[in-house]
Amino acid sequence: MRRNLFLYLALACFVGLIAIFVVDGYLGIYDTVYITTGEQSWKVEADVWQRQYPTYAPVPIYEDEEPMPVEGGKGAYYMPANREEKISFRYEVDNRLFSTYKADIKASVWHSQQKVRDLISQPISIAAFDKGQ
Incomplete structure (x- = not known):
């Protein structure tokens, strides 16, 4: 009987350990930006913003253009687009709290390195285990 008790406890x-890893990997706030040119x-996922170095940035738009300097180890997300093209953005927040x-x-x-235009500035409120855009 005692031998089985230790087996059940183990x-x-x-x-419990497996459950902790599953819950820890699932819970949190996940933001995703969808960009169409x-x-x-x-699809730019949440971990891109948390990286220290811009290894995720594609090659600059024009071959003769030098990459932008990165200040403080943080960069921006680059993607090819022409100035005449319309670019659409969709920002999605998945609240798993x-x-x-x-x-x-x-x-x-x-x-x-100069601000051209503000696209959006607004507060959001997302209920528990819901998504918002």
Whole structure:
């Protein structure tokens, strides 16, 4: 009887550890930006914003153009587009928490380290285990 008790206890600990990894990997706030230029679409996931170095940035738009300098180890996300093309953005926030998520969303267009235009600046509130755009 005692031998089985230790077996069940070990099994419960193992299942508990697996449950912790599953819950830890699922819970959180996940933001995704969808960008469409011409016929191409990009999906920029949450981990891109958390990286320290811009290894995720594609090659600059023009071959003769030097990559923009990165200050403080943080960069921007680059993608090819012509100035005449319309670019559409969709920002999606997936709230996988037990509480409501509130934040101020701000997005702007920059060219040569100068702000060109603010695209959006508004507060959002997303209920628990819900998505918002």
